[in-house]
Amino acid sequence: MKRIGVVVFPGFQILDMVAVSIFELANQDTDEPAYEVAVISEHGGMVRSSAGVEVGTQPFGDPAYDTIIVTGAMEIAPSSPGLLAFLNDALAASRRTASICTGAFVLAEAGILDGRNATTHWAHARDLQRRFPRARVEEDRIFIVDGSVWTSAGMTACIDLCLALVENDLGVAVSRAIAKKLVVYHRRTGGQSQYSAMLDLEPKSDRIQNALSYAKSHLREPLSVEQLADVAHLSPRQFSRAFRDETRQSPARAIEALRVEAARTMLETGRHSIETVAADTGFIDTERMRRAFLRAYGQPPQAIRRAARVP
Structure with missing residues (x-):
């Protein structure tokens, strides 16, 4: 024992x-x-x-x-x-x-x-x-x-x-x-990030929160401002202004953060190919995903995956 x-x-x-x-x-x-x-x-x-x-x-x-x-x-x-x-x-x-x-x-x-x-x-x-x-x-x-x-x-x-x-x-x-x-998900890998994109955005109104929740559930879709504005029941102009006021980010930058976080989780917890991860999280191609990872983490997707595999 x-x-x-x-x-x-x-x-x-x-x-x-x-x-x-x-x-x-x-x-x-x-x-x-x-x-x-x-x-x-x-x-x-x-x-x-x-x-x-x-x-x-x-x-x-x-x-x-x-x-x-x-x-x-x-x-x-x-x-x-x-x-x-x-x-x-x-x-x-x-x-x-x-x-x-x-x-x-x-x-x-x-x-x-x-x-x-x-x-x-x-x-x-x-x-x-x-x-x-x-x-x-x-x-x-x-x-x-x-x-x-x-x-x-x-x-x-x-x-x-x-x-x-x-x-x-x-x-x-x-x-x-x-x-x-x-009543928790199976343990996170050691290399997984401590941060959460949704927590970092901290929207103050239900309308913007609903739009972000919708976006997180539909990352494979293009997710235009018009689409998100419709979910929030606002005009595109009103939505963009309210989104920036509440999150201090543009809708495009926030969606990229959600996609990067989802892609990182897939890389750390699964054995999907880089191409599959890019497609499933809404990046048009692997090069766009690589550039987004460099902006967010200063490392490409392959380096994030290697770090997560460290025992």
Whole structure:
């Protein structure tokens, strides 16, 4: 049975406790329990989260776990010497060391990310790189595996990280069964983007939101301003003006962002050819898709696909 140690500290983010549920569900999908999970802290006892909810913990002891998972925090603060010492001992004694969200700062403070590729919540990625220049921070990844060290993006990316850990241990069928029980899509690949085009646009009115939702469902169509204006029940001129006011983008640029995001998801999660991806997401040809990817990500589609395939 694999021992999982979930490390918490005062002010940890309570959402990260979903990690415990994923290993609990994994035990239900195997003939015999595969995991023994312990929530641990430096001194043991009740530890208060940033939300005010307290959890019971065991004190640090033998650092030889199968996997150590360090939770994140809403407010980043210096770690105690005892926590950092334990993590370095656990790195040597355990098979895997992982962090959720800003837990990457704790690993970096312990020196564990020196010379390693890592990620964290997009809002803190540049700060992580500035404070710990020996780490190689990639701010637009869901999770990264570098040797025995796994780091994830923020908040719900802990689900993707833990599903990937289970998949690594028990296979894809078990991780998919857990995802079903969690009522989430099967885990996102590590190389998948943290960003969402729809969230970035943030339309304020239902009319513009409806037009964008329609566009996202009909990306293979030309999607002219006239077509979208008709969905929004506005004249083309009114629609263009309202769209720019609410999204700070032109309709054409916004549609390109939706197409690029859809194409990236296809590249990362499937084995479709570049030509098929371009056709299914409304690009006239692969060259137009390539130019759109360079504008959006600074990389061509092939590079995005290679990054997503990194184990």
